[in-house]
Amino acid sequence: MRDLRRQALESGKTVSRKARSRNISAVSSKVNSAVNSAANSRATSRNRTGHGSDEDEDDLSDGSGTAWSSNSIEDILNGEDVDLPPDAWKSELHTRIEQIVDRKRSSTEGRADSLNAFAHILMARYAKDDVDNNIDELLPSMIRSIKAETSERETVAALRALAVTVITIDDGQIYDSVVEQLKRTISDSESTQAKIGAVHTLGTATFFGGAATEETEDIMTFLLEIVETDGESVNAHDDAGVVVAALEEWGLLATDLDDLELATETAIEAFIDQLQSSDSGVQVAAGENIALLYEKSYTPQEEDEEVSHDEDEPGEEETGKTGPKMIKRYTVYRRQDQLIDTLDELASVSTRKISKKDRKTLHSSFADIRNSVEKPTRGPKYSTALNEETGRSYGAGRMKVRINRNVEVRIDKWWKLQRLNALRRVLQGGFPTQYDENEAVSRILPFTMAKN
Template structure:
């Protein structure tokens, strides 16, 4: 808060201008108040802008250093750099910075996928998805997909690779094919289906035994396949002999919660799109399928963890309502001053996938990232200045405080004059 009526100027050590006034000047409250308010205000605002510029410069310097580190000899060092870049892309939306370094990043990701192993390949696949999220849809993302997808496909199909690397490559292959203008989307869908198909029933109708580690791989492949399903013409599926609802229903018997839930959502997606085409898809809903969904929606078997039972029942209640009564989900997601309505299984699947990739940075990208806003039908980006509940800027708050101080000073000066007029 600015101060008035100083007889001697003193340095504050914060860059404020010194004022030296005489006794006559000190009687003029307005002069000192206005001078201090204006000078102090603009200096503080300048410092705030400078601090922000310094922070941005430091952020970019560290990010450039991490990008340069992708060529070092140490595999552990390259992995740390990949993870650092991914974290930066998650927490900030910086498309201009990324566009200028697209070739460097793409080359680095390719080398790490080809020559790396395990954690390094997983980190490179994760960065590939975030790179395309930053670039948005267009020719640059299409080129990244053409360059990296063959390597991702090779790793997904190679059983000698680590399960963690193959899982991340499944996510990356699905999302890159979703974002890019792929000539033949059936190829990545066939690749992904080849992974989770080992969770189908055996030839004798029994449920296969799948380890926890492999279950995570099957879940990643099934989820990525479901994402591509949201942008696929169902008439095209028959030409690739992709799974039917009856085959996907076999996954509902899996011992792993993630696979059961992903299979249930996939069935809902197929029915949602099929019912828009014709009523023939109603025949796909058999009594056996409904019995399985009811059982999962009311499951209370004690050998399952309590949290798993609760999560499963909540998810399959929604799926069952849709399969039986065609009742679509109605989920509202609030972020900042906006709200996102997930009113279809396709939109819910797309939102969940980006949450999986962006994690804690999802809300920021929903507000800033034009690609996500276009995919989820959020419209144009909303400026904070147009928000009725946005906070005042520091400049506006300082000017308001200065005006209030001036009014208080004048009021108190009048009261002091009245107290000095004492009748003898």
């Protein structure tokens, strides 16, 4: 088939509405095909972005273990083989919105397809205005799909679509509209995948949807109870996926609180208990929260503040000569020696009962976590290797996410890692595009100018 755009230019005529419709249908068909393929290829593996290579940062996953490359979704949204203008994805987006909203003319499978395609478009493109204009109809429809639980696939798709919608519209009122239904789904759903999706969506809605500090603390208490009871509080006893989700979202919400002393007292024991879990995902998520709690126990010295030197406090070499001195405000855990012994064991675990991949993850993760527990101002991937020229350690900043040629995000703090992981759980391979265009994303992670 000849390129319709080229044909129109050669003849001096515009492409007919019918021709454009055929091309848009082609895109719709490709999206449906890809979404169905992804849904039928569910895998049980879970990709943690925190300690992985940034080589896979452009993957788009449907949350079931099936990765879509960002190049693939770009082809689906604006492929050369279907000859669409650059903004053709908007037509496809509005088609999907109509299909989601018009429930009387849609089937369960059709809504699941449309919700999945809608979510993937929002991941890859920033479409705040398009979604804002339809949110009064979209939001109730997504909540109905979550509440009805006609099928697991539709429910999970609606939860994913809701999460990416929350980040897209950046509306400070949306939390109130969704919190009760999400908590009911977490507690009452018979689907494990729906529970996990609802936990992640609840965390997203709380963080981005306008929850007050007291409401955030209430949700953290709700999530902590899931951790403390190994999922039993929400009828998911010993379900590692649900516990991991609760740990991850607790960590995200904790980054938004200035004072974590009280929360630390109630949470640290639960996280340490989870280090004994038989699931490596639970262990790593709990360990990262422990590292965050230690990091948050230090704050910068204020201008008029005088403090005596404490051997347990980091020296200038830890805080950086250009930055403020960090002061320990409270004790995170009184049996720290025992905790460090546990972290050492996890950082060097060698049992064959654990897969080679999980052992590698545990070694890498807990070496960093142990380092931060001992020296709380050291963030993830802190390097103690010495620079031959300066004689000083390289320090933090080895973990970086490139946004474009000029901008990169340096993940040198645990709170940054928690937020990055949360954003990539929702936005997946669309994270760089959203960071570039969506203020709701860029404002929570400071960037640095990339060195070319």
